[in-house]
Amino acid sequence: KAGVTQTPRYLIKTRGQQVTLSCSPISGHRSVSWYQQTPGQGLQFLFEYFSETQRNKGNFPGRFSGRQFSNSRSEMNVSTLELGDSALYLCASSLSTRTAAFFGQGTRLTVV
């Protein structure tokens, strides 16, 4: 069974631009959550989607948004990029909201 697939793997964007990251969960998994990983703040929860509905949201500004499609694929968007948004963005999928989360390899975003 294929794992969680995140695209692209690497991105370089300019401050002020916006970016969209994509996540394809493990086949059959309906829950997708997103995390930001930085050396200073560690792993921080962004949001979770289940059946196309946002279930929970972490403490991030409104510039960070996401959505989930009917096939469970998810996208997250960051608008008006800031230098501090440079991070590894990780997507995790779960069969349901009560089962283990499996992470993808992440998208490394660099804002210059």
Place this chain on the structure above:
Amino acid sequence: QQQVKQSPQSLIVQKGGISIINCAYENTAFDYFPWYQQFPGKGPALLIAIRPDVSEKKEGRFTISFNKSAKQFSLHIMDSQPGDSATYFCAASSMSSGSARQLTFGSGTQLTVLP
């Protein structure tokens, strides 16, 4: 109250030794405690997880010990191998409150196993 405190920040052990990583939490609503292993350039991989209704869970060389009254849990890696060298994260979430996937992570432990 959402914080999970992890120690030590780094750990060096000899091959064949026991690696022990500790975590403490404050939020009594947490009822799911997974451990993740992360290699450079990779996403975290689920190692083992425990619910508070058991005090210990073992899978191969990996054991979680859980102390509900002290709000602490730890990962023991028996017979540590150089291939275990990675960063380990403890995490916690609340399944009962509907926030199962809102994992709160510890700050990570960089484990180095010397050959």
